[in-house]
Amino acid sequence: MTAEFTKRDYSLVGLDSKLAEEKGLANAEWYASEIPRKRMKELIQRRNGPAIRDTAIWFILLIASGTAGYMLWGSWWAILPFMIYGVLYGSASDSRWHECSHRTAFRTKWMNDVVYEIASFMVMRESVPWRWSHTRHHTDTIIVGRDPEIPAPRPPDLLGIAMSLFSLKTGPGEILKVLLHCTGRLTAAEETYIPGEEQHKVYRNARIWVLIHALVIAVAIGSGSILPLMYIGLPSFYGAWEQLLCGLTQHIGLAEDVLDHRLNCRTVYMNPISRFLYWEMNYHVEHHMFPMVPYHNLAKLHEELKHDMPVPYSGFWEVYREIIPALFRQVKDPRYYVKRQLPGSARPAMPGPAAAMMTE
Amino acid sequence: MENWVQVCQVDDIEAEDVIRFDHGDRTFAIYRSDDDQYYASDGLCTHEEVHLAGGFVMDNIIECPKHNGRFDIATGEAKGAPACIDLRTYPVKIEAGRVVIDIS
Numbered sequence: 001m002t003a004e005f006t007k008r009d010y011s012l013v014g015l016d017s018k019l020a021e022e023k024g025l026a027n028a029e030w031y032a033s034e035i036p037r038k039r040m041k042e043l044i045q046r047r048n049g050p051a052i053r054d055t056a057i058w059f060i061l062l063i064a065s066g067t068a069g070y071m072l073w074g075s076w077w078a079i080l081p082f083m084i085y086g087v088l089y090g091s092a093s094d095s096r097w098h099e100c101s102h103r104t105a106f107r108t109k110w111m112n113d114v115v116y117e118i119a120s121f122m123v124m125r126e127s128v129p130w131r132w133s134h135t136r137h138h139t140d141t142i143i144v145g146r147d148p149e150i151p152a153p154r155p156p157d158l159l160g161i162a163m164s165l166f167s168l169k170t171g172p173g174e175i176l177k178v179l180l181h182c183t184g185r186l187t188a189a190e191e192t193y194i195p196g197e198e199q200h201k202v203y204r205n206a207r208i209w210v211l212i213h214a215l216v217i218a219v220a221i222g223s224g225s226i227l228p229l230m231y232i233g234l235p236s237f238y239g240a241w242e243q244l245l246c247g248l249t250q251h252i253g254l255a256e257d258v259l260d261h262r263l264n265c266r267t268v269y270m271n272p273i274s275r276f277l278y279w280e281m282n283y284h285v286e287h288h289m290f291p292m293v294p295y296h297n298l299a300k301l302h303e304e305l306k307h308d309m310p311v312p313y314s315g316f317w318e319v320y321r322e323i324i325p326a327l328f329r330q331v332k333d334p335r336y337y338v339k340r341q342l343p344g345s346a347r348p349a350m351p352g353p354a355a356a357m358m359t360e
Numbered sequence: 361m362e363n364w365v366q367v368c369q370v371d372d373i374e375a376e377d378v379i380r381f382d383h384g385d386r387t388f389a390i391y392r393s394d395d396d397q398y399y400a401s402d403g404l405c406t407h408e409e410v411h412l413a414g415g416f417v418m419d420n421i422i423e424c425p426k427h428n429g430r431f432d433i434a435t436g437e438a439k440g441a442p443a444c445i446d447l448r449t450y451p452v453k454i455e456a457g458r459v460v461i462d463i464s
């Protein structure tokens with residue numbers, strides 16, 4: 001049997017953070033598949049068309065389901081439109097937030113920025129802190145002590161993951177952070193990745209958010225109905241399950257502390273509805289390796305690179321058949337992780353400088 | 361004092377593209393816009409020191425390959441987080457079909 005496991009420190013200001021730097025895992029060079037520059041130049045081209053179309057469909061569906069919910073309010077039939085509204089509000093906003101944070105969804109910068117702010121509000125991720133947190137996630141993907149977005153630190157908190165279906169694990173924490181930011185302060189971890197010149201924006205935005213939510217709560221109290229909160233506030237919780245379903249497929253159960261996205265990200269084929277809601281983030285290895293490629297070209301990028309990638313998962317069924325047992329196993333043995341296999345046509349994996357030092 | 365250094369032939373850079381140019385222990389990014397203007401800047405992104413030559417030029421903006429930080433290739437102006445610090449730019453001229461930059 002293996003040696004005793006020492007619990008790792010996933011915070012950004014603890015022992016593993018220092019160790020990551022010492023091992024050369026922080027801000028390191030990552031593996032990138034080869035692709036002709038000419039082809040990449042074609043793939044990174046930005047267009048407004050796809051994102052305008054998808055955003056228009058998104059808002060039309062939000063309005064339609066919200067109107068149906070209003071008309072059916074008071075009957076059980078209202079559950080159906082609010083389920084749709086919730087997913088569009090609390091889950092589809094996740095991928096809009098993500099793509100617009102990279103400013104790749106639209107060609108026009110202000111369009112990315114406007115949709116980014118709206119989606120951040122819906123998904124309850126403060127726009128400035130999360131932009132920087134996500135930047136760090138790309139610098140140090142699943143590097144313990146460096147990446148603030150490791151979804152399931154080992155041993156995984158299964159109850160917490162289940163609670164995240166309705167944003168009950170992270171949601172309250174986010175609310176507390178918003179309140180903290182209203183007072184003009186950041187958490188210790190945020191201090192490590194939000195530059196000084198950006199901090200005033202965090203405080204300003206937090207105050208705007210609190211004001212909007214206070215207004216909606218006041219209207220709900222004034223009208224004696226939770227209906228206003230069904231449109232703003234609550235859908236970030238009751239509609240979060242779909243983003244979790246997609247989002248868990250990205251990294252959970254895979255290797256930590258490697259410098260090769262093929263080993264710590266998954267590409268999963270998904271149905272057209274999920275791909276619309278998720279804005280093609282199912283091509284997650286490709287996105288991490290080449291974040292300049294807009295979502296609407298990721299399927300094409302995947303075709304270019306698949307000879308150099310692990311075999312993609314055929315769908316949710318296949319991926320959850322791997323994730324669920326892996327999580328249960330990691331509860332008992334936190335050193336366990338799923339080793340992604342590269343095909344014979346691929347260049348060798350680049351586990352990184354820490355490979356020799358890792359305890360796994 | 362001026363210090364003009366030869367970089368490459370004008371055609372060594374495609375329209376709307378960038379190349380890396382190392383000189384001594386310094387590294388530069390040399391750009392050609394789609395209307396054949398040439399520009400030069402420090403070669404490393406001011407965010408996390410990634411070579412900008414790995415990025416792409418679109419609409420006179422160089423986009424960093426690491427976190428999509430953007431800079432104006434003519435002025436070096438940072439165009440928003442995570443690119444918050446402007447790039448240093450250098451004068452460029454074309455002499456006998458060659459791109460020459462002043463790295464002083």
Ligand code: FES
Pocket residue numbers: 405406407408409410424425426427428429430442443
């Ligand atoms: S390294 Fe260039 S934007 Fe981060």
